[in-house]
Amino acid sequence: MSGADLHAHERRFPLGAEKLRTPERLAVLEVGRVIQLCGEGVRLASALDVGTGTGVFAEAFAGASLRVTGIDPNSGFLDVARRLVRNAEFTAGVAERLPFENGSFDLVFLGQVLHETDDPAAALREARRVARQRVALLEWPCRSEEIGPPLAHRMEPSKILELAKNAGFHSIEKVQLARLDFYRMAPA
Numbered sequence: 001m002s003g004a005d006l007h008a009h010e011r012r013f014p015l016g017a018e019k020l021r022t023p024e025r026l027a028v029l030e031v032g033r034v035i036q037l038c039g040e041g042v043r044l045a046s047a048l049d050v051g052t053g054t055g056v057f058a059e060a061f062a063g064a065s066l067r068v069t070g071i072d073p074n075s076g077f078l079d080v081a082r083r084l085v086r087n088a089e090f091t092a093g094v095a096e097r098l099p100f101e102n103g104s105f106d107l108v109f110l111g112q113v114l115h116e117t118d119d120p121a122a123a124l125r126e127a128r129r130v131a132r133q134r135v136a137l138l139e140w141p142c143r144s145e146e147i148g149p150p151l152a153h154r155m156e157p158s159k160i161l162e163l164a165k166n167a168g169f170h171s172i173e174k175v176q177l178a179r180l181d182f183y184r185m186a187p188a
Helices: 002-007 018-019 023-029 029-037 056-063 075-084 119-128 157-166
Strands: 046-050 067-072 089-092 104-110 131-139 170-176 181-185
Touching: 002 067, 018 023, 018 131, 023 029, 023 056, 029 104, 029 131, 029 181, 046 056, 046 119, 046 157, 056 104, 067 075, 075 089, 104 119, 104 157, 119 131, 119 157, 157 170
Parallel strands: 046 067, 046 104, 067 089, 104 131
Antiparallel strands: 131 181, 170 181
């Protein structure tokens, strides 16, 4: 897949890598809380961070002693992630076609990326395919705000739940964070 193929999409994060790690954005992400929610009730040894960007969550998963792989279509973001997060692997790719074997990771995490995919249903099917224990999503709430993507790019919680059910997930939970929506689900 060429760099142009990986990059061409109107909803992909339009700003530079430096915007992914601002103190304001990191506060909104509640990284520590998200990592805790991802691991509640399961023993995790590995994680795939889909749409890793500059590796914010990959870094946190690695800090929690997980074997981490990050995937993103943006090679510039991946260069930053590789420089900042030395104890994780990073590869170019998209959520709709994950280049991994079935059941490759205990956890598959999609952090603020489902709304950016070309085909959210395919992205969830792929996440389910490569997950052994859990898939977790972090998404912007479906309301107009000064931070985050425009309202037209956000997804209604009912749509996310419908997509997850259609992808074959069960025991789908939604947790409301201070500024974001967190979902976790079992692949089998």
